[in-house]
Amino acid sequence: MKRFYIETFGCQMNVHDSEKVIGTLEQKGYVQVHSPEQADLVLYNTCSIRDKAEQKVFQRLNENRRAKGKVFGVLGCVAQQEGEKIFEKAPHVRLVVGSASYPRLGDLLVQIEQGGGRAAGLSLDTDATFETPATRRDNPYRAYITIIEGCDKHCAYCVVPFTRGRERSRRWESVLEEARTLAGMGYTEIQLLGQNVNSYRDPENPERTFAGLLEAAAQTPGIRRVRFTTSHPRDFGRDIVDVIDRNETVCNMVHLPVQSGSTRVLAAMQRQYTRDEYMRRVEWLKGSPRNIALSTDIIVGFPGETEEDFRETLRLLEEVEYDQVFSFKYSVRPNTPAQKMGDHIPEEEKSRRLAELQEKQRNIQLRRNSGQIGTVQEVLVEGLNRSTGQWIGRTTQNRVLNFVTPPRAGGSVPGREEMFGRYLPVRVTRAGPNSLAGECVIAV
Ligand code: SF4
Secondary structure (H helix, E strand, C coil): CEEEEEEECCCHHHHHHHHHHHHHHHHCCEEECCCHHHCCEEEEEECCCCHHHHHHHHHHHHHCCCCCCCEEEEEEHHHHHHCCHHHHHCCCEEEEECHHHHHHHHHHHHHHHHHCCCEEECCCCCCCCCCCCCCCCCCCCEEEEECEECCCCCCCCCCHHHHCCCCEECCHHHHHHHHHHHHHCCCCEEEEECCCHHHCEECCEEEEEHHHHHHHHHCCCCCCEEEEECCCHHHCCHHHHHHHHHCCCECCEEECCCECCCHHHHHHCCCCCCHHHHHHHHHHHHCCCCCCEEEEEEEECCCCCCHHHHHHHHHHHHHHCCCEEEEEECCCCCCCHHHHCCCCCCHHHHHHHHHHHHHHHHHHHHHHHHCCCCCEEEEEEEEEECCCCEEEEECCCCCEEEEECCCCCCCCCCCHHHHCCCEEEEEEEEECCCCEEEEECCCC
16 A cells, blocks of 8 residues: 655645645555655645745755655645756655646656656646546635636746746636536535636637636535635736626635735836736725725835835735735745846845835734624634634635634534534624634524
């Protein structure tokens, strides 16, 4: 019996890729174990969005360099970025596979099993997407569905086009069939995934765009919630807001990465939109009757970013009042146009800007969340906080709402199997910058 261990770093795309890798390996008779010590095959599904993420995998490999009789494999973005150099850096590694080569993973493993040597899958020249009937999902309530892989945008700081290749959309029917299958398995929430979901085009009929696919997915019987990530402002059309307005099943929450509030920096980042063009999309979203929550990504310290550019980003936070911001310091990445740009901002200055931005956003989030107090929100129950005894729910706006249930006659409390996966109305009674607290308004 072949046992495998997999550790995943990075984004939701990587998490879902690992779910498909696990399914593929189980189909080949492998059994998943939960420590590298127990495993015959040790895999790291890697992220190279920032240098720190990349260093983590080499640290892991170094920790295991003396392990005997195991096959070590590096998957994902660092695999594609570093390629066969990994065999030199970590000679005990025998498998290196980029995400565009996952459809060949099974064959590459057979190659190692039979030949005993090394194997690499590093071609980006493909129109294929990683589709497998065998996906082992960890979350029993919310399921990811990849609709597009790769990216053609080439933002100046980003490695994704070099590590995941050009954009490749999945067939319309294949996506909807997976949504129907998931509904049949009892899933009620699906999340459409892609580096840039807005540029989705059905390969069999390019007239069919992301907005249409979103609406079709929202009409899948049994599916109560549809989310999607990640959007790109340049491709984010008014038609997407119209679909959200028309379909209650589409969650009233949009993640629209802006990266900077300065048009000058956006141009240097090759983001292909200006601050004004971005704000137009914010107006569409803020003007919707569905009270759409908005989150974003921001990079501080991009080469050449002046104090005034940074101030423009802080002003954008005040103007938009995001419900959530994921903010990072600029990290130099290999092969990217920005790598060749000079004028790098000192690390301590980046840290100062990040701290100021996060402090400002923390106050905005506290204000936004406080606005929820007194309202009743429908949550999908996803967990239990043992230490506080509170249930963990998620609203349609993707806010975490920790709540208690009314006492039962006789004092018994509901069990996890009774609660997990249920949709319950919860009144918000308290708010923090990152979550809400409340009480369920019906007996359970
Ligand atoms: S849109 Fe830009 S930041 Fe996003 S994955 Fe593509 S190149 Fe990277």
